[in-house]
Amino acid sequence: MFMKLICFLLLGAVGAPEHVSASTDDQFVYSSFASAGLALDGAATVTPSGLLELTNGSLQLKGHAFHPTPLRFRESPNGTVRSFSASFVFGILSAYPDMSAHGIVFVVAPTTDFSAALASQYLGLVNVQNNGDESNHIFAVELDTLQQDEFRDINDNHVGVDINGLISLESSNAGYYLGGEKGGFENLTLISHEAMQVWVDYDAGNSRINVTLAPLGVAKPAEALVSATYNLSSVITSTAYVGFSSATGSFDSRHYVLGWSFGMGSSTAPAIDISKLPKLPRVTPAEARSKVLEIVLPIASAAVVLALGTAVVLFVRRRRRYTEEVREDWEMEFGPHRFPYKDLHSATQGFKSKHLLGVGGFGRVYRGVLPADCASTMDIAVKRVSHDSNQGVKEFIAEVVSLGRLQHPNLVRLLGYCRRRKGELLLVYEYMPNGSLDKHLYGGHEAGSKKAALNWAQRFQIIKGIASGLLYLHEEWEKVVIHRDIKASNVLLDDKMNGRLGDFGLARLYDHGADPQSTRVVGTIGYLAPELGRTSKANPLTDVFSFGTFLLEVTCGRRPIFQDEHGNQVMLVDWVLEHWHRESLADAVDVKLRGDDCNVREARLVLQLGLSCSHPLINARPTMRQVMHYLSNQVPLPELRSTDLSFRTLAMMHNDGFDSYIQSSCSTSSKHPHTSSVYK
Numbered sequence: 001m002f003m004k005l006i007c008f009l010l011l012g013a014v015g016a017p018e019h020v021s022a023s024t025d026d027q028f029v030y031s032s033f034a035s036a037g038l039a040l041d042g043a044a045t046v047t048p049s050g051l052l053e054l055t056n057g058s059l060q061l062k063g064h065a066f067h068p069t070p071l072r073f074r075e076s077p078n079g080t081v082r083s084f085s086a087s088f089v090f091g092i093l094s095a096y097p098d099m100s101a102h103g104i105v106f107v108v109a110p111t112t113d114f115s116a117a118l119a120s121q122y123l124g125l126v127n128v129q130n131n132g133d134e135s136n137h138i139f140a141v142e143l144d145t146l147q148q149d150e151f152r153d154i155n156d157n158h159v160g161v162d163i164n165g166l167i168s169l170e171s172s173n174a175g176y177y178l179g180g181e182k183g184g185f186e187n188l189t190l191i192s193h194e195a196m197q198v199w200v201d202y203d204a205g206n207s208r209i210n211v212t213l214a215p216l217g218v219a220k221p222a223e224a225l226v227s228a229t230y231n232l233s234s235v236i237t238s239t240a241y242v243g244f245s246s247a248t249g250s251f252d253s254r255h256y257v258l259g260w261s262f263g264m265g266s267s268t269a270p271a272i273d274i275s276k277l278p279k280l281p282r283v284t285p286a287e288a289r290s291k292v293l294e295i296v297l298p299i300a301s302a303a304v305v306l307a308l309g310t311a312v313v314l315f316v317r318r319r320r321r322y323t324e325e326v327r328e329d330w331e332m333e334f335g336p337h338r339f340p341y342k343d344l345h346s347a348t349q350g351f352k353s354k355h356l357l358g359v360g361g362f363g364r365v366y367r368g369v370l371p372a373d374c375a376s377t378m379d380i381a382v383k384r385v386s387h388d389s390n391q392g393v394k395e396f397i398a399e400v401v402s403l404g405r406l407q408h409p410n411l412v413r414l415l416g417y418c419r420r421r422k423g424e425l426l427l428v429y430e431y432m433p434n435g436s437l438d439k440h441l442y443g444g445h446e447a448g449s450k451k452a453a454l455n456w457a458q459r460f461q462i463i464k465g466i467a468s469g470l471l472y473l474h475e476e477w478e479k480v481v482i483h484r485d486i487k488a489s490n491v492l493l494d495d496k497m498n499g500r501l502g503d504f505g506l507a508r509l510y511d512h513g514a515d516p517q518s519t520r521v522v523g524t525i526g527y528l529a530p531e532l533g534r535t536s537k538a539n540p541l542t543d544v545f546s547f548g549t550f551l552l553e554v555t556c557g558r559r560p561i562f563q564d565e566h567g568n569q570v571m572l573v574d575w576v577l578e579h580w581h582r583e584s585l586a587d588a589v590d591v592k593l594r595g596d597d598c599n600v601r602e603a604r605l606v607l608q609l610g611l612s613c614s615h616p617l618i619n620a621r622p623t624m625r626q627v628m629h630y631l632s633n634q635v636p637l638p639e640l641r642s643t644d645l646s647f648r649t650l651a652m653m654h655n656d657g658f659d660s661y662i663q664s665s666c667s668t669s670s671k672h673p674h675t676s677s678v679y680k
């Protein structure tokens, strides 16, 4: 009593608030946030009464609050993450009795910058791209009030333990275990407008994470609500911030923290003195009712207006589509793949040059962002095909349809297309964040980019991926699809550096078994099979020829036709074959791979496979299925036979006209010897 009096007097003397916040390196407790000095952002504020208000009732908000200084979670930078414990009291006030959005998360993170995170179901913690990403180094406990299938939520009232994202490691319906003889479990409703207390305990010795929940005033239950085993040494950085994140979506909800304590290592989280906590604002039933009206009425009338508006827009758009946009009979079946021009225009900010990804044989490619739904976006690549293209519209639509229906992890998805009145065509592809393979192979010694060279494991992975995509096209789909333009610049890399085959602009479809008709020779110089010089019949094995060139290109890091040190044009195939003759295949491997733990055995296998794929005699080439077997080592690659020593001589006999064509076109366009071309 005496001590308390002194304490009171002392505090009174310096004018500090009665609610003291103590903070040392390892331990702190806030029973009011008035003078806590938390790092706040978004909608987060501290109310005059000392409540931490994370969201204020406006829609689509994020709010964050962090302890101002980062805490040391490891004794030394290489040490393990220490045990820690946290406790906090929270309250969620929704304008509706049984609906609220979206919840509160307790967070341990390397940064306080969550500007890239999204509101609503992402809880201000992550976004579409980085959800679950190991590089987030986030440990979190979610108090989630809406069920989201994408995060495999169990229901709309749960507590979950999260590592790096919103798919919980473990979660449970909100509630608590009663102690004593009878035991049992009592449900709690997170959005009941009642304050509740949460305890988070991490026991480093057992890698055990416990989360316990109880109504305010009830002592910590002996049994935890959620208990998970996870070694946080692989998650939390040596120093990290602790705090809260919250977000609203389409419901008026307010998220509050009333008090909070934390302890690291041997110092456990101090008890929160609940008698000192600020009170949650009360929403009386009358207020709640008038609030409901206040909100429901405008929403209802807005909805009516919106519905009318949408109907009018749809009607006008449909009319316009039939009157202004070209739509021919053969196009009917492709209807769902059409994009409105307006959407593509705004997705690329009017085809601004800063969004230009590259220029190919058929037109320019732009990067764009399409709104996917209210909270997320989708990255796309829009190929704008110029008017003077040699390709007919119908052929392009064929590309759209074939690619749109083809589904394989090693093919670039074609999402749709857009045709404009003037015959202009736009193709919409999935955006590949790592661009085309040629830029990675040649980035080092050709102009500009300073991309790190791909290592052998990545190259081999890409090779196997493209082989599998091509096998799918040749043999596994309902029709035989001949790609006709396999080359490094048509191989795009996704976010995980998987190779994906793109650009089916030249593909033709053949029914299985049907005799391939003669068509124009298409493709790219350096990749064209010799038989195409004599007949223009396409065959899956002409793709295998280009694939062989591609294999050599990726392993040697050289273009299919390159200049040697004397300035002579050299065919890559000839050059590798010469190395093979001299039994120095290892010397043909890209110099950038030396020193890398390049698997010489695999690289030699790929080079030999490249040579047999590039065999001038069409029937001597393996099929893509055989190629897959060789690449996966299921079947040993037959050694090139001695009769193959006459490989190129044979080739010369078969395609002298073709080779001279290559020579002449190389000298006229030697700057871009392999630029895509379509010729007759």
Ligand SMILES: Nc1ncnc2c1ncn2[C@@H]1O[C@H](COP(=O)(O)OP(=O)(O)OP(=O)(O)O)[C@@H](O)[C@H]1O
Pocket: 357, 358, 359, 360, 361, 362, 363, 364, 365, 381, 383, 412, 429, 430, 431, 432, 433, 435, 436, 485, 489, 490, 492, 502, 503, 505, 675, 676, 677
């Ligand atoms: N889906 C995509 N995602 C990201 N970048 C892309 C995508 N599609 C194309 N690009 C970029 O745009 C550039 C041009 O592509 P495009 O396919 O038109 O030309 P290309 O690679 O020279 O092939 P071709 O001349 O046969 O059309 C590519 O090199 C690539 O960097």
Ligand SMILES: *[C@@H]1O[C@H](CO)[C@@H](O)[C@H](O)[C@H]1NC(C)=O
Pocket: 042, 043, 044, 056, 057, 058
């Ligand atoms: C809530 O916070 C946001 C962002 O800080 C602000 O724009 C909005 O006006 C606030 N709404 C209310 C009801 O205070």
Ligand SMILES: *[C@@H]1O[C@H](CO)[C@@H](O)[C@H](O)[C@H]1NC(C)=O
Pocket: 076, 077, 078
């Ligand atoms: C921590 O690890 C790094 C490399 O992993 C090492 O260089 C350093 O000496 C280690 N430090 C301590 C204190 O063990």
Ligand SMILES: *[C@@H]1O[C@H](CO)[C@@H](O)[C@H](O)[C@H]1NC(C)=O
Pocket: 155, 173, 185, 187
């Ligand atoms: C508690 O909630 C769960 C899930 O909603 C439900 O299945 C269970 O019946 C509830 N228990 C009680 C005692 O209300």
Ligand SMILES: *[C@@H]1O[C@H](CO)[C@@H](O)[C@H](O)[C@H]1NC(C)=O
Pocket: 080, 204, 205, 206, 207, 231, 232, 233, 234
């Ligand atoms: C957790 O992982 C670290 C290394 O990452 C290890 O040193 C430690 O022993 C692990 N803890 C447990 C309990 O297994």
Ligand SMILES: *[C@@H]1O[C@H](CO)[C@@H](O)[C@H](O)[C@H]1NC(C)=O
Pocket: 201, 202, 203, 208, 209, 210, 222, 223, 224, 227
């Ligand atoms: C976690 O919960 C389990 C089960 O309730 C309990 O056995 C264990 O002692 C708890 N550990 C901690 C660190 O609270």
